Amino acid sequence: MDPNTGMLIIDKPQGITSHGVVSRVRKWFGTRKVGHAGTLDPMATGVLVLGLGRGTKLLTYLVGAHKTYTATIRLGSSTPTDDADSAPDAFAAPAALAALTAERIGAGAAELTGDIEQVPSEVSAIKVDGRRSYARVRAGEDVELRARPVTVSAFDVHAVRPGEEHWDVDVEVTCSSGTYIRALARDLGRALDVHGHLTALRRTRVGAFGLADAIALPEDPATASAPELLPLAAVAARVLPVAALTPNEATALMQGKFVDLPEAPPAPGGRWAGIADGELIAILERRGGRYKSATGIAIPGPGAR
Structure with a gap:
């Protein structure tokens, strides 16, 4: 997996825009593919959730969080x-x-x-x-x-x-x-x-993520070591109910096929995190009693369409 795929929770400092945080994180990790889940004003501080690489696909499911x-x-x-x-x-x-x-x-x-x-x-x-x-x-x-x-x-x-x-x-x-x-x-x-x-504003929580999950943003990313990113499977499991997948089910979903998941837990929001062997394969939705990938996360293998 791309080492620059994952999630990052930043404690945004005062005086920088959310776009400025994204720009600094791009330099920190040496990648262009960075996005955030919900803007904070320059005056505000606190929790800013970022996705890197394929983690940007997961941001859609975090933007609407309380x-x-x-x-x-x-x-x-x-x-x-x-x-x-x-x-x-x-x-x-x-x-x-x-x-x-x-x-x-x-x-x-x-x-x-x-x-x-x-x-x-x-x-x-x-x-x-x-x-x-x-x-x-x-x-x-x-x-x-x-x-x-x-x-x-x-x-x-x-x-x-x-x-x-x-x-x-x-x-x-x-x-x-x-x-x-x-x-x-x-x-x-x-x-x-x-x-x-x-006169002051600090965001202390975005959905399942609080200040305890956040790290400081370096002033100069070029001189700071990049931290480990949160794995997508771990993040998705805190946001959505988990549907455990077998390797064959994971392959079928990555190929755009429907699968039967009788053991899938209830999902009030109609979405599941499809996880196989510790990897987030896709965000799933149910159609006609069967399950299909709504947002593919893992890279499809041979034969995918």
Whole structure:
């Protein structure tokens, strides 16, 4: 197997884009085939899941995973980007700030929990008529994004630090893919009539992978030894139910054939990790009671089509 095939969990440092992390990892491992499962803003730190080589095929099954973040929300002002990457441009009235309480903040967070409709931040990568929203905003255009359904499973307030000009609120959020924590900060501030923006953000978990799985990104990949990658079979087994394959079944799947797998466990998502002899062969789906490769991972042998 290609030594540059596998998964890598990076603890992204502040001040670098997710694309910048990919670029650095390409140099680190000497390969072009690197992708990531879910962008982090330059201001944010934490878990960034990357696939290398054939591992990029597995990213599709990680992008939609629920994510957990710790964050600090500043109540009392808002910014054009809804975070600390731009200067505050609107401020709370002193009376409104004086009326804040920890109980009101907690109630406001509770109102933003569950299945909600969220308008993403205008300075985001969402495309509007073929162009990124942030590019339109920076060009001086007015952008109006539509609300999208997202799920905020938890929006827990851990600490509240009152001040004369602002209140800082430490929170932990678990949410569906596509949720903007910046937008939660903005919307909490609006609901409390004091404005709000994000001053710190750290992603602590992507699906089955947390900070304990993450490694640091070297400043200079040319001088750092590349670590061992996580094997695809091990990663897939943490994400999907495993269908154990015999060598003959593995060969048949790699040749595009259907197989019978009576011992396959239940799969609520309709996908299985097909593994034979410790190698991830394919992501499987069921069709008409039989199983077929939905995404081939292993390299097909002779006779494949």
